[in-house]
Amino acid sequence: MPTLSLKSILAFGALAGASAVANIQSRQDSLQQYRTQIKELNKYIADGIKCYTEFVPQVKASNPPKRTVLKSIEKCNILYDNGAIKLRDAHRTAQARNFQSDKLHEMGLANVLDARLEHQGEYTRKLQEALQELHDRSKEAVDAFDAGTNSTIRVALELKKVAEEQRIDVSKAKIERKSSADGGPLIEVAGVLVAGVAVFGAITYGPFIEATTAAAEGIEALDTAIETATSHVSATQNAVTTDLNSVTIGQLNQARQALEEVSIHVEAAHDNVDALHAVLAEVPEAEADEANVVVHVKAAELNTAIGQYNNLRAALMQIRQTVVQSITPITDI
Missing domain, CATH: 1.20.58 (Methane Monooxygenase Hydroxylase; Chain G, domain 1)
Known part of the structure; x- marks a missing residue:
């Protein structure tokens, strides 16, 4: 039976070790990427909630609302959309084959793949609550935007009646x-x-x-x-x-x-x-x-x-x- 030389054995061990180190580094990189994505997601959510919350009273301050105020909802929508895309990116990272989801809790990170509404862990629960609040605040803002836009249109149409009858x-x-x-x-x-x-x-x-x-x-x-x-x-x-x-x-x-x-x-x-x-x-x-x-x-x-x-x-x-x-x-x- 052929045997491996000591040199071959050592070379094989070095390659196996290098592969293991590469896998560990890849897993660490994925966790770091995920941490960054969650950090950016949380920032977009917080800023979006603040933006939508401030928008509603500004729209209701006058009737019809100023056009510049109505337009400002777009800044809030950008935050909402960017957050949604960051959530998508975090999903992709967490779905990778070598991703260590068991490390997330000790790192203080939510698990975006966990859709449970009970026993999901405090960090995941906080993210779910923040997403729900963003959704609720955005809906209130859109309702205020629609009402303000309708008021603006009705007033404009009434003012133009004489001209349109010509x-x-x-x-x-x-x-x-x-x-x-x-x-x-x-x-x-x-x-x-x-x-x-x-x-x-x-x-x-x-x-x-x-x-x-x-x-x-x-x-x-x-x-x-x-x-x-x-x-x-x-x-x-x-x-x-x-x-x-x-x-x-x-x-x-x-x-x-x-x-x-x-x-x-x-x-x-x-x-x-x-x-x-x-x-x-x-x-x-x-x-x-x-x-x-x-x-x-x-x-x-x-x-x-x-x-x-x-x-x-x-x-x-x-x-x-x-x-x-x-x-x-x-x-x-």
């Missing part, structure tokens, strides 16, 4: 800034029907021309921001469709940031159209009909862009729900 067709409107015969600026209006009457003509009143230019530039910038946001949201939707588990915090945040940029341009364009409307009263009577048409055209363009923005927001909300619901929670909340 029969103005701006679907083929054409508004161009040109130079008059003497070199001065003017705005030409054509392609608009008011109560079945074709309105066309020119506006030479300087302040109104400048306000129209600002409104047009603001809406153009808004349209560009919407195109960028559409690209980001579509890319995230594709990622959700092809490989849901590959969706990252970075992807969600890119889509959010693009929508936040749109929101900024919506505010600016809205202010510009409001300013245009304010100048309307100063326009000479001879140019008042054409000026009224310009205001309606810009308001219609703004409303179209806002509709696109709202659709993108709804799409991102659906993406959020799909991602969050796909992540197995520590307990069914």
Whole structure:
């Protein structure tokens, strides 16, 4: 029978020892990674609870609520989503074959794979309670957001009733800034029907021309921001469709940031159209009909862009729900 030399035996023992050391190091690395993930998860949960809790009284402080206040819920949603993804990451780490779940209690860490509601250990119970509180506070905040948004819409619709009752067709409107015969600026209006009457003509009143230019530039910038946001949201939707588990915090945040940029341009364009409307009263009577048409055209363009923005927001909300619901929670909340 062949025998191993002393050199072979020693070499075999060295390899076995190196393998054991590597396995121990791998297990320690997994525990350290898990500790970091739980630490980040706890931070997102605590910050999210605080954010949602502070949001509710801010919304109820005025009726309708300020638009900036309603928008601030997005900061809370980011914390919620980031926490959900960190919980997913901790799940993946804990499900690894060499993960030492028996070490978690002595390290003061919750076990995210333990969905029991009794006898689950104090650290796991505390995490479950924190997740439940985050869920409850987020629901209260969403209810307040929905109520505040509905109030804002109802007030806006009531204020616009008179304008909407006017029969103005701006679907083929054409508004161009040109130079008059003497070199001065003017705005030409054509392609608009008011109560079945074709309105066309020119506006030479300087302040109104400048306000129209600002409104047009603001809406153009808004349209560009919407195109960028559409690209980001579509890319995230594709990622959700092809490989849901590959969706990252970075992807969600890119889509959010693009929508936040749109929101900024919506505010600016809205202010510009409001300013245009304010100048309307100063326009000479001879140019008042054409000026009224310009205001309606810009308001219609703004409303179209806002509709696109709202659709993108709804799409991102659906993406959020799909991602969050796909992540197995520590307990069914």
